[in-house]
Amino acid sequence: MKWLRTTITQIERPAPGFALLRFAGQPEIQGEPGQFVMVRGAWGNDPILARAFSLVEVGVHGAILVRVVGRGTRRLADMRPGDSIDVLGPAGHGFDFSGKGDVSVLVAGGVGVAPILMLAESMAASGQRPIVLYGARGSGELVLCERLASAGEVAVATEDGSRGHRGYVTDLLLGVLEKQPSAHLYACGPEGMLEAVAKMAVRRSVPCQIALESPMACGKGTCKGCAVLARSGQYLYICSDGPVLSADDIYGEEQ
């Protein structure tokens, strides 16, 4: 892991309330799909904490996808090229997608598309063509679809029916799992979606990795703030044990 003070090099605004921030690597940003960085701007004492973001791109530039949900994300989304940011990472454990030849099904909900996009592009680079299911409340919250489409077979769902299937992304997953019972699942999205995906996977004994999120302070396994209760009855820490965990570890059925 590295800590660096770097600068924003480019900002894309793929939809209202979203910003794709690229920052200089000095010399390179490293990381695997599912790993994250803690990011904070040079804005004094408030808000005090860095924010955790999944890596979307690594290399000479790193990139994160910001969705505005509060004061910190608003300030990040309003930044301009040349502004200074602090970046700590790469943090946590990413997706394990070494099992080539399996059918990979990627499920993204909302801003959870960030690590799913990097995973899809990494799979595509290694010769796979994953199935990508992407859900949001409405079409205005579906971002980076063109990039997803060049990496995999994409199907979308919106709760208001403004694009793709009207309903939840898990409706799409149900259909895919009927045709692809030997799939490997990879998911990131809101807690309700992750729970639904994980339980579908556990019920069918389908391998499933989920990327979780939590309020977080350190990003380094030290503050013990991001606890999640595992099936074992023990607490796991999303920043250091995760953020990618096996669906079975969290939502598996009692033996």
Place this chain on the structure above:
Amino acid sequence: MTGILETRLGPLKLKNPVLVASGTFGYGVEYEDIMDISRIGGICVKGISLTPRPGNPPPRVCETPAGMLNAIGLANIGYDAFISGPLQRLRELCATVIVNTYGTSAEEFAELARRFDKVEGIAALEVNISCPNVNAGGIHFGMRPEPAREVTRAVREATRLPIIVKLSPEAIDLAGVAQAVVEAGADALAVMNTIRGMSIDVDTRRPRLGSVMGGLSGPAIRPLAVRLVYEVHKAVSAPIIGIGGVTCLQDALEFFLAGASAVQVGTANYSNPRTSLDIIDDFETYCIEHHLFPSDLTGKVQI
């Protein structure tokens, strides 16, 4: 390094007066990949209990204006795992280790002190009688002079290590608690731990923390901490370590002028884990430019 920052807190000698606060820097070793942790004046490790503790139900942290609430519940790996794990590495790295200890009774505090007394590589104990996030012990010992005195005396009788007692801002008479623990043998005082706060999500109408209440920290509480350092400094002659929202040299200087002989950096470690090193560098430059030692500033606020 010129040595200009060398600091004495009673029997405790430190290379500089900028420490990192317990609970905000893990066991220290987690940061060796991004900074030279041996440069820090002292690493107050995450509170250690005799046996491991799992901690409180989530969510355990939430952000508040210029600060944060936490209700971790002293999740820690326990004495045995600390001794055989992180402490070995801290010694290899030549870090200055201050062990924050937590017990549910004076006897548990004493037992921890007895055990650490025999362990190599520990600079001091920081006795935590001020954690607001546990049902037993913690803040319950720090609210009034007598329980605070009893715990300190028990620890004093169990170890020759320098003892820092970490006080709570919620004590009804903090100067009285400070006097009691100094009489009982404390070598230095850490002022202050977090103060209990609460935050509610108005959409869900639920508390933002699983434990409902948690300890408030960060720049939001700095004026309270500065005031308490000032009051305790007037009441006792023991050295004081100021804690509460230190983010930069200016904040540290404020604590020194109020009466502190050292400071701890806490929540700011989450904004930038290297904050303590930046303050050390800036403090050294400041002392050279002003031809003074840090101790020349202690209590020098002009009223």
